[in-house]
Amino acid sequence: MNLRLHIWRQAGPDAAGMLKTYDVANVSEHMSFLEMLDVLNEDLISKNEIPIAFDHDCREGICGTCGMVINGRPHGPVAKTTVCQLHMRTYKDGDEIYIEPWRARAFPVMRDLIVDRSSFDRIIQTGGFVSVNTGNAQDGNAIPISKKHADHAMDAAACIGCGACVAACPNSSAMLFTAAKIGHLGALPQGQAERSTRAMHMVMQMDAEGFGACSNHLECEAACPKGISVEFIAQMNRDYIASALGGKD
């Protein structure tokens, strides 16, 4: 198939960017979306042009490195799929595709489609952990955890930190990302000791990074490649308000 791509090109963090149009021919339906871009990049190199910078690594949907907004949808049109797992069989000959980077103040563009997501790391640094030094642990079976709670924790822990939730949110809010971590650790007995301070500190950092607030559009849940539920946001709201009004942090 032949496609027309409009891709955001931006030389650096402070440079002005613009959409540039590329025509790609003979795209195989078995290619992944990123492989299609690989082929385009090889072509650009052969034409002495600068290839398109986009971030990616594992190409199996788990590392969370890749991400771009395709026709207005983070990771493209297929639900619960990262862009590296999006295959060209989704498209048809003659399609026109707009490719843009994640857009958020807290995710500055570094080049073309690559953004800086270290704000996510800083949120985790303030409380997204259990404070247990190596060697402190008791036997893994000492505290039984019901399958229900373990599964619930796993549902939240499945977050890959890609940032699609932020990209999808009309407010560039990081509520789903932050809530997933609070929800993961909050569902387990090991996470209880710091539950209150965790919610307080992570929410404060999330705000300080310049992410927007939640308007309950639920776009994040629809865009999340791991299908993480907004139910965790509700729980984070509970935990945070309990912490804030309880003065327990």
Next chain:
Amino acid sequence: MELNSNIPDGQLQQKWDEYRAHLKLVNPANKRKYNVIVVGTGLAGASAAATLAELGYNVSAFTYHDSARRAHSIAAQGGINAAKNYQNDGDSTWRLFYDTIKGGDFRARESNVYRLAQVSTSIIDQCVAQGVPFAREYGGYLSNRSFGGAQVSRTFYARGQTGQQLLIGAYQALMRQVGLGNVKLHNKQEMMDLIVVDGHARGIVSRDMVTGKIESFMADAVVLATGGYGNVFYLSTNAKKCNVTATYRAHKRGALFANPCYTQIHPTCIPQSGDYQSKLTLMSESLRNDGRIWVPKQKGDMRSPDQIPESDRDYYLERKYPSFGNLSPRDIASRAAKEACDNGLGVGPSGLGVYLDFSDAIARLGRDVVADRYGNLFEMYERITGEDPYKVPMRIYPAVHYTMGGLWVDYDLMSNVPGLFVLGEANFSDHGANRLGASALMQGLADGYFVIPYTLGGYFASGSLSPVSSESPEARTAVKEAEEKVKLLLSIDGKRSPTSFHRELGSIMWDKCGMARSEKGLTEALQRIPELREEFWENVKIPGAGAELNQSLELGLRVADFLEFGELMCFDALHRNESCGGHFREEYQTEDGEALRNDDDFCYAAAWEYTGVGSKPTLHKEKLEFENVQLATRSYK
């Protein structure tokens, strides 16, 4: 050069306890005076950096990713082994040790492997305490599954995302230390060289991948946890950024590279679909717990799989290896698949594939149970191939997955360059010639959480180091060399992209140094690789500049190292005149095609010393002493 593996005296079972009991310690107040560089933030790197920081060392952690959570450890699906014996099925430290030694085809060091089995149980405890959501039974206790190469159920898992969950646990521990100011995290920094001062590893040269700035970082010890080199094959299950540069540059600075030819080919990967293919996707070996592998009995049987009756199917693993069946170790399962395809029985459009069939499991357990165990793997398969494995058997084919070889290290995980420690897949230490499933996660975390915190302290306590600075001639030279290399690459302005060279190198390696190797093929490869390397330095095209985010340049630098490293692998494969584990030499096989080991001549780790680009490296042998196990022919029949 004398290789001293520094194995503590005493009985195997007591070595690690004795070692720790007599270890020299660093006073808590003095720990913060030691600077440690940790390169890589995968399981081994993140766990080491976090734990060393908890102890009070001053840690700088480097990753070429935008976040410390992205390393390829994250992609491990199936699980992590530990000798907990929660199942009461006869597991023990000894049995895990023995399975690992045997699985590694008796090419690993007994003492290291025993220590690995010993600390395996603490890893599970630590991870549970961190909040890793391991799968649980209804009663609330940890759940186990079985894995290839073992007859006990000792694998702990978190859905099909065990690597991810363990890495996130280590990442969170690391982030906590970053937040506390004990670790300085350097994102988007790629190590370009090792700085050796007075024979000791004292720092690294690193390139800022956003600004292109190349600078030196100095320390009292350097810990490399930079993963494996499977991407030398271009197509592998490794992440795209995985590369050999960090360990290979250390090799060029004097560190010995051990057993580079030991590469693991994973049996359950999704077959390649076209030339544009950028990587191969692995599906957890745990699928082999309930899936049955088969090919049609007749060549050219074009019927759809559901039309092929039982009588026309060959469940070849169950037939050839009745006691292990579909759970035979990876190398055996991979070679059996290759053999079937070589015999023209392969399935799928390319003929390079075998069926992995779940219809019996679905009939026996019900779709819900199968979905609970493998749901996300099934989804992944369907996303990539467009076929529904609940209805149509999966097609699988082996692919390069893990590299057992790595920098040579002693019992302390220190290379022959004092102060250079190597952890996880980057070292050669624990898996011998073949790694068992669910053992990579175990080794990475064992090294990071429970070994390096002791051995590094011992290193610091047993000698004094003179101060160094970035202004030292060694540091300045290394920085200058790195800068020149970048300049040179950018100035060639040839016709071919780095990827095209990488792909060509990969196809040489896969054909000549892949699942089956021969003297003839390896000799050819040793001729073609230098030619390709020469062409690379004359004809590579790297657009853009050095002082900016330039992914072509990053790739070019990595491919340049692969082009030298590939040769080293072939030298090793050519010299090892035997078949063992992940190294199968066609000349050395039994009548029924099984690997034929040669314990008399090759029961050693081959540690290679760098002697210059294109010149044959010098071989050093660490003889492997087996005092506790009997060297036996591996049999999974």
Next chain:
Amino acid sequence: MRAFGDVWRSNIFQKWVMATTGLLLVLFLVGHLSGNLLMFLGPMHMNEYGHSLREMLHGSAIWVVRGGLLLSFILHIWSAIVLTRRNRMARPDKYVKTSTLTSTLASRSMALSGLLMLVYVLYHLAHFTFGGVHAQFYAGQTGWEYVLADGTVVPDVYKMVLLSFREPLITVLYLISMVLLGMHLSHAVASVFQTLGVTNKRITPVIKIAGPLLGIGLALGFCSVPISIIVGLVH
């Protein structure tokens, strides 16, 4: 422990303020609507109701309610301004191509519908409470007294409403406003539960349906009076 100022400034707390005040306002609307529907029972019931509101707790209740409403309004609007500004700032560069899956016209235009509701409320107060606009229909004017069964003389609220909504222009203005209210509430009610964290597997699916229904139902309820008047059902 964090200072209250830090908590107050946080996005989630601002959302909490918005949700709790919004909830109070919705409760008020339910009461307001039940009063409005007395129009269908005739002037006596309507005017008695108006009188009883003014007399409750010796006349203090109405001021307490008015005070509470005013405070809710101020906090609701305040948090809306704060959050809307922050949300806009959080994405300085917009997408060229946009696409949405789950957000609705209502959810995306809460600020606008809210702002128009504010204009409406001011107009509504000026109309019915203060007589600042459409003064010819103001119930407080002389000659518009109504005598209750017990002989008390009260302003004729019934007549005020009836005559006002016989004016098509006024009716249209009110109906448009009620459409906006319905839109605002169709997102707001369910959203309150999510923001306050009152969710679980059993009640959330109910709220997802009941929330918009309640919002739209309130708006329809309010519309029923002017529509009935203009088509002559109430006279």
